[in-house]
Amino acid sequence: MTDTSSQASPQTAQAVTITMDGRQVRARAGQTVLEAALANGVDIPHVCYHAEIGPIGSCRLCIVEIEGVNGLPTSCTTPVADGMVVRTETEQINKLRRALLELLLLNHPTACLVCDKQELCLKYRYSPTKAGRTTGCNFCTNKDICDIRKLAERLGLTELTFPPSYQGRPLERSEPFIDRDYNLCVLCGRCVRTCRDVHGTAAVEFVDRGGRTRIAGPSDLPHADLQCRFCGACIDTCSTGALSDRYAKWRGAPERTEQTYCAFCPIGCPIAVRLRGDRAIGTGSVPGEDPTSRPLCALGRFAVAEFAAGTSRLAHPRMKRDGLWRRASWDDAVRAAAARLSQYKGSQTAVVVDASSSLEAQYLLCALAEHGLDGARFFVAPHNARPETALPALAEQIRNGRIKAAYTATAAVEPTVLDNLDLLIVQDCYPSPVSEAADILLPTTVFIEAGGTFVDRDGVVKKRQAVAPPPGEARPEWKIAADLARALGEDNLAYESLEQVSAAVETTVSIRSVDEPAEQTDPAHDLSALPKYFRGHRIGRYVKGLAQLEELITRQSGSADVSGD
Amino acid sequence: MFRIVEKTEPVPNTHLVTIEAPKVAAKCQPGQFVIVMVDDRSERVPLSLADWDAQAGSLTVPVFEVGRSSRKIAMLQAGDHLAHLIGPLGCPFPIGKHGTVVCAGGCYGLAAIYPIARAMKQAGNRVVCVLEARSHYLFYQQDRLAEVADELLCATIDGSQDRKGHACDVLSDMLAEKRPIDFVVAIGCPFMMMLCAEATKSAAVPTWACLNPIIVDGTGMCGACRVTVAGQTRFACVDGPFFDAHQVGWDELFHRQAAYLGDEVQAVGQTDAPLHPHHHH
Numbered sequence: 034m035t036d037t038s039s040q041a042s043p044q045t046a047q048a049v050t051i052t053m054d055g056r057q058v059r060a061r062a063g064q065t066v067l068e069a070a071l072a073n074g075v076d077i078p079h080v081c082y083h084a085e086i087g088p089i090g091s092c093r094l095c096i097v098e099i100e101g102v103n104g105l106p107t108s109c110t111t112p113v114a115d116g117m118v119v120r121t122e123t124e125q126i127n128k129l130r131r132a133l134l135e136l137l138l139l140n141h142p143t144a145c146l147v148c149d150k151q152e153l154c155l156k157y158r159y160s161p162t163k164a165g166r167t168t169g170c171n172f173c174t175n176k177d178i179c180d181i182r183k184l185a186e187r188l189g190l191t192e193l194t195f196p197p198s199y200q201g202r203p204l205e206r207s208e209p210f211i212d213r214d215y216n217l218c219v220l221c222g223r224c225v226r227t228c229r230d231v232h233g234t235a236a237v238e239f240v241d242r243g244g245r246t247r248i249a250g251p252s253d254l255p256h257a258d259l260q261c262r263f264c265g266a267c268i269d270t271c272s273t274g275a276l277s278d279r280y281a282k283w284r285g286a287p288e289r290t291e292q293t294y295c296a297f298c299p300i301g302c303p304i305a306v307r308l309r310g311d312r313a314i315g316t317g318s319v320p321g322e323d324p325t326s327r328p329l330c331a332l333g334r335f336a337v338a339e340f341a342a343g344t345s346r347l348a349h350p351r352m353k354r355d356g357l358w359r360r361a362s363w364d365d366a367v368r369a370a371a372a373r374l375s376q377y378k379g380s381q382t383a384v385v386v387d388a389s390s391s392l393e394a395q396y397l398l399c400a401l402a403e404h405g406l407d408g409a410r411f412f413v414a415p416h417n418a419r420p421e422t423a424l425p426a427l428a429e430q431i432r433n434g435r436i437k438a439a440y441t442a443t444a445a446v447e448p449t450v451l452d453n454l455d456l457l458i459v460q461d462c463y464p465s466p467v468s469e470a471a472d473i474l475l476p477t478t479v480f481i482e483a484g485g486t487f488v489d490r491d492g493v494v495k496k497r498q499a500v501a502p503p504p505g506e507a508r509p510e511w512k513i514a515a516d517l518a519r520a521l522g523e524d525n526l527a528y529e530s531l532e533q534v535s536a537a538v539e540t541t542v543s544i545r546s547v548d549e550p551a552e553q554t555d556p557a558h559d560l561s562a563l564p565k566y567f568r569g570h571r572i573g574r575y576v577k578g579l580a581q582l583e584e585l586i587t588r589q590s591g592s593a594d595v596s597g598d
Numbered sequence: 599m600f601r602i603v604e605k606t607e608p609v610p611n612t613h614l615v616t617i618e619a620p621k622v623a624a625k626c627q628p629g630q631f632v633i634v635m636v637d638d639r640s641e642r643v644p645l646s647l648a649d650w651d652a653q654a655g656s657l658t659v660p661v662f663e664v665g666r667s668s669r670k671i672a673m674l675q676a677g678d679h680l681a682h683l684i685g686p687l688g689c690p691f692p693i694g695k696h697g698t699v700v701c702a703g704g705c706y707g708l709a710a711i712y713p714i715a716r717a718m719k720q721a722g723n724r725v726v727c728v729l730e731a732r733s734h735y736l737f738y739q740q741d742r743l744a745e746v747a748d749e750l751l752c753a754t755i756d757g758s759q760d761r762k763g764h765a766c767d768v769l770s771d772m773l774a775e776k777r778p779i780d781f782v783v784a785i786g787c788p789f790m791m792m793l794c795a796e797a798t799k800s801a802a803v804p805t806w807a808c809l810n811p812i813i814v815d816g817t818g819m820c821g822a823c824r825v826t827v828a829g830q831t832r833f834a835c836v837d838g839p840f841f842d843a844h845q846v847g848w849d850e851l852f853h854r855q856a857a858y859l860g861d862e863v864q865a866v867g868q869t870d871a872p873l874h875p876h877h878h879h
Binding site for chain 2: 142143144145146147148149150153154157158159160161162163164165166167168169172192193196197198199201216279280282283284342344577
């Protein structure tokens with residue numbers, strides 16, 4: 034009897050007409066009244082229903098009046114029927130909804146919802162409190178996007194009939210990436226159903242019964258011990274501030290999202306970068322047809338913004354003089370790089386790019402090695418490579434003195450051989466043992482800050498967008514390479530825009546995937562497949578949650594497998 | 599190192615920490631504060647005194663968790679040690695005989711108002727404690743305050759206990775009812791203290807507020823705690839922390855408190871996870 038559109042096949046989906054609040058609206062047979070309402074711009078209040086996970090009819094807030102139907106059925110579980118006459122808002126319905134909401138909020142810190150000085154408070158206490166325990170909206174990280182808060186405002190909840198209680202549950206903030214404060218939970222169950230029904234895992238479930246019901250992992254085990262893959266879908270669907278992204282929380286609500294592709298591994302999942310001002314504060318999955326779009330792995334969901342925002346990002350070109358770093362202008366740094374590289378042309382020079390670099394950057398540096406540097410040797414460091422083992426052939430040739438000068442766009446280079454080089458120019462986003470050994474250091478972007486083409490694991494050509502500005506003076510890799518080409522006198526490679534390089538790449542090379550070690554497992558499904566390195570940098574060094582997660586995985590595998598590395 | 603003798607979380611997010619610091623405890627006076635460093639790299643956190651015991655050689659501070667450093671304190675347990683504690687700092691609050699004195703407290707001020715209420719009572723005043731909390735479950739130390747107060751009036755923002763509203767509403771009620779108020783001292787967040795000041799301004803009741811700007815050294819060197827009072831720049835650490843609430847430049851205080859917000863948000867996410875999974879803080 035609660036059959037909904039999810040079971041209705043497209044062939045049987047006929048149009049029906051119903052009257053909603055006196056207005057004729059069209060709906061598909063098999064749709065629920067709530068779905069039809071939402072599709073027609075009528076926002077019936079609801080908490081437990083979410084478009085991605087369907088109805089369960091537990092919060093009861095979506096009750097409506099339907100002519101000829103006894104009582105007030107929940108619109109999320111009632112299918113439309115031709116000629117149905119529905120009223121979504123009456124005095125009686127709203128009174129009931131207020132009462133239902135109040136019951137839902139019995140164990141939720143509600144004080145700020147009914148405070149008579151809300152306006153003044155928002156005016157003066159505009160900054161986030163970063164409180165440990167949330168005891169009101171003004172202390173809540175979810176304040177700006179809270180479903181419950183919006184509902185309370187909409188339903189005009191200004192007084193509480195019953196004094197609320199505080200549950201006193203422990204805060205859970207020792208696990209990777211996610212802070213959990215179930216004292217805010219209203220048991221809408223969206224996290225449980227998203228985890229189970231959308232992602233096919235069951236990292237959280239309802240535990241206990243009656244008034245003691247709560248959300249927890251089975252047997253209260255830590256999430257990393259369970260099926261949790263840290264996709265973050267539970268946070269995104271949470272109707273309160275109970276679940277929060279530890280990095281993003283307190284940074285405010287995202288103002289907009291921009292789509293690009295992750296570059297932490299060769300899969301290249303689409304990601305929606307959440308921005309506030311021009312700052313990336315988080316990432317989410319992109320709903321759509323792309324089969325790789327969901328769920329995101331822990332890195333795609335939690336690491337992108339934090340990695341890009343690290344406080345030690347390289348932001349200014351620098352040159353070493355008398356063993357000391359000195360800041361330089363881009364012009365000076367590029368000119369010096371060209372002048373010094375010119376002294377080491379041919380096979381005694383190496384140009385190293387990273388597999389995660391855009392094809393434009395790879396193409397330009399490859400062409401530069403061939404033409405501007407008269408056949409310099411060209412290397413591509415693979416994804417997720419440890420610097421020590423990334424490019425053994427390069428390390429060997431530096432060690433035995435055949436390569437005397439190197440230009441590297443990755444830190445995935447064996448650091449111990451670098452002393453043998455006469456010249457090292459490094460283009461990178463973070464400092465590393467490689468950049469420390471450099472003579473000239475050129476700061477560059479990370480993938481959300483630079484556009485460019487790449488070939489994903491399945492061989493599909495995709496384009497990344499620059500969605501956030503780089504720190505300081507950092508420039509995209511293609512731009513640095515083009516300027517270097519100009520300084521080396523290779524004017525045909527001195528492109529002015531990314532589009533020009535992209536066009537050149539399309540006409541001069543047949544795009545194919547660079548050789549990669551075949552990815553055995555998808556990090557979205559297997560935590561042990563999460564990349565540890567990005568362009569030779571240990572990601573966990575800049576992303577605290579990943580370091581925690583790696584430690585947990587090591588501990589777990591250590592107990593099961595004594596030979597584990 | 600300063601040993602934590604006792605630590606409780608009487609209400610969500612507010613911790614009471616009793617610390618062994620005999621030389622400091624021997625000299626504390628009402629209205630003063632101490633500065634704590636949790637570890638050798640932590641910020642210096644100014645904390646109001648909730649009480650002290652010169653004989654036992656300990657003092658108690660309320661800690662409201664609102665960022666990295668207070669969180670570090672919140673995650674400690676009895677028996678753990680703090681790296682540094684200096685104090686007592688700030689001017690003792692001038693205790694005099696005024697008649698009826700209202701001691702208003704909110705949040706950490708529920709604890710911090712106690713030494714002043716006690717001293718005011720001992721000085722022969724009639725003491726009315728006006729306490730505010732968001733909800734009934736956020737009151738604490740009411741029993742202690744009741745011991746030194748002639749009257750205890752409470753307000754909850756959600757109306758779950760006593761008057762619905764804020765401490766300032768209780769003050770307004772009292773003034774509207776022509777009940778005598780000769781002097782007001784308020785301790786709480788700037789918002790609460792600002793509203794109290796507004797409530798008593800037209801009746802010209804002397805009102806003092808315990809200002810809580812960012813304080814670094816606490817001895818008048820750095821100037822981080824500068825506030826504007828009656829158009830003059832004052833240092834909260836050495837000239838205060840109590841000032842005439844009717845003369846305080848509140849807007850500036852709010853702004854200056856938020857000066858390092860970006861760094862604070864960055865820092866709080868980097869705080870090390872507690873040692874005990876599913877800890878009870």
